[in-house]
Amino acid sequence: MSSFTAEHTPAEIVKVFPKASDLFKERRIDFCCGGDRPLGTVFTEKNLDEAIVLSELNTAFDSWSKEDHEIIDWDQVPLSELVDHIVYNHHAYLNEELPALGQFVTKIFRVHGAKHPHLKELYRLYNDFKVDMEEHMIKEEGEVFPLIKEFEKNPSEKLAHHIHEANGGLEDEHESQGDILKRMRVITNDFEPPADACNSYRITYARLAELESDTFQHVHLENNVLFKRIK
Incomplete structure (x- = not known):
């Protein structure tokens, strides 16, 4: 291009x-x-x-x-490898990061919430996101991803239809989760901590920015590559 x-x-x-x-x-x-x-x-x-x-x-x-990059064409990668990449990279990251980052979000709300009232909304948004993503990953790994791996071995119109039915709410959930991340970015001024922020405050915002980045890549791979390849 x-x-x-x-x-x-x-x-x-x-x-x-x-x-x-x-x-x-x-x-x-x-x-x-x-x-x-x-x-x-x-x-x-x-x-x-x-x-x-x-x-x-x-x-x-x-x-x-002009730089030397390893470019992966995800449209050509076997479906099972793409699924495994999502699970062992993006899902694994979330399973480890969501509880740990939640402790930081809670801490800065408890310590700084009176002075910075937006931290109350951040606390609520984060916990909604955490619960939604955990439930979402359980559904993907327990229901949808095994069907996709089966489809790779034995593709059929019936199985494709079954996958799209099972996938029915996943893309809506992705949109809802994306909206939460966008709102978190707005209320944190693009994850820019205040001038007087303590170290925990700064760490929290940096990790929220990383969470957003990883999740957007994760959802991009699912919505725009994986799910569109099931025909």
Whole structure:
């Protein structure tokens, strides 16, 4: 791909140029749940300057393309390997990080909530996200992913239909989880701690930003690659 245009979707771009996700996050451009709409539509909705964003995107892509990268074409990776990658990387990360980060979110709410009232909303949002994601991963690993692995061995229209039925609510859940992350970014001023923030406060915000980044990549792989390959 020589250059990106307003006709490309964020999801298509991130498949080819993973680092584009950083630029999209800065501009609050959704590349996972709502990532299948042309950039031109997004620019209009968000009142973004098309020429500036495309220039920045293509300049970054040009520089990145000249470096030595291992590019994985997830559309060609066997379904079982893609599922395992999601489970052993993204699910494993969440299973370890969600309880640990929850302790930090609780701590800064308890210590600083009176002075910084947005921490109460952050506490509630985080715990909603944690419960939703834990239930979501259990459903994927217990129901949907085994069906996808079976489909890889014995593909059939009936099994594909069964997977899409089982997957019915997953994409809606992804959108809901994405909305929570977006709201957390807004109320934390893009995860920028206040000038007087203590170390725990700063660690919490840094880990929330990392959680957002990993989750958006995770959801992108599921919505825009894995689920779309079941036909």
